[in-house]
Amino acid sequence: MLRDVAVLALQGAHAFELGVFCEVFGIDRGDDALPVYDFALVSGTGGSVPMRHGFEVRTRHGLERLASADLICVPAYDPHVRQPDHLAEELRAAVERGARVLSICTGAFLLGEAGLLDGRRCTTHWRYTDELARRHPRARVESDVLYIDEDPVITGAGTAAGVDTCLHLIRKEHGSAVANAIARRMVAPPHRDGGQRQYRERPLPRHGTGSLAPVLAWIEANLDQNLTVEAMAHHARLSPRTFARRFRQETGTTPLQWLTGQRVLLAQHHLETTDEPVTAVAHRTGFGSIDTLRHHFARRLGTTPQAYRRTFGAPPTSG
Template identity: 85%
Template structure:
């Protein structure tokens, strides 16, 4: 279970991305029955560091504090800034002992320097994906996603996607109710899937705007039905081809990928909060059978419905 979080204050760090880590993991929200982390801001050099904006950050901890962390967070930084010797080695050692390493934006370059991206899927801000791939040819760089979870290495794209990346990890560790509560405190969207595109000309579906807003609401209310692309297109009074193209434009993902994500989220919520059997939840979420539910849980969450329910303290069942 995630308990001990260390955030690196790098030379030339970007203040917004550094602040995201402090906001998600560094605030005591135990008054709302939310997790409280043993949080540490760590100076990579052992003293104060200067951000790209020109102000100094004085961190109370030096690099030795990384040795106990369950999670080490690496913010964006100016790539022209040299980081202290040994920082990359500290990250590699932490990953080898089982700690998670989470980066936002150009923080991924330090992970690459540590060898943590070799053979792994990863991402960074869309402006830097080409450079990341050039510097680290063994990395499998994905240029158009919000975040990539290749446990124990998690990489997020720029700025707002950093919030999505952190909330994804909170959801993975503590369940959707906790992640949603933190998002609510932050006045942030509770969930955007990592596979959504970094850049959109139109709002995402969670904002419920755009020409397909009414159809998205209808889909969410009918997740237990047989929702083919043809059926969704009929509801939108569009041909399947036009509907699929417009859906991609407005949401950054395909209709079936979005539908599956909504069904998995609904199943998570019922596994956490109800005593329904897993078979009943599979039907309610539109998967039909336990086998289908297990398949999509394994692909999306890397676990089984039974294990997820046990982890998040809902009563287990024997179905």
């Protein structure tokens, strides 16, 4: 169970990504019955650390604090700024004893220097994926995803994707209800799937019909229905071909892939919060049968609905 979190204050670190870790893990939300972590900001010197934006952060803890951490967070930093020589060794030792490491953006470069990306899928901000692959050729760098969980190594892309990465881990550890509650406190989207595309500097064509957000809301409200691309396009008052193109531009995925993802999320919620038979969950979420639900759970989560419920939710029931 995740209890002890240490965040590295690196020389040349970016304030936003450092702040994401502090916001997600460093705030006491016990009054809302949410997890409270033993949180520490850590530096290689245990003192003042110059940040990228012209100010300094003073920490109370040196690297010895990493020895007790269940999770070590690595923010974005200038990967050309040299960090303490023994920091990579400390990260390797932490993973060897069972701790997780989580990086945002260029924080992945430090994990690479520690050898923790070797043989693992990983990501960083799309502007730096080529350099990360060049520096660490044994890493399996993916350039167009929001985050990758190769437990115990979790890597997130740039800036806002750091919030998604942290909420993913919260969801994995504590369930969707806790992750959603923390997201609401942060006024952040509760879940974006890690496989969604990173933003690219590519102008989108403008259409007079505006955003597809109302259609997405309609789909979410009707997940138990037989939703085809044609039905979604009809609701959007677009041709299926135009709708599919617009959908990919706005979400980075296809309508059916997004629909399946939303149905899996809804099924997770029901498995966590109700004791409904799995057959009922399959129908309520639009999968129709247990076999279809199992298939998509296996593909997306690597587990079965029954095993997921045993781990995260209500007592198992027949179904």
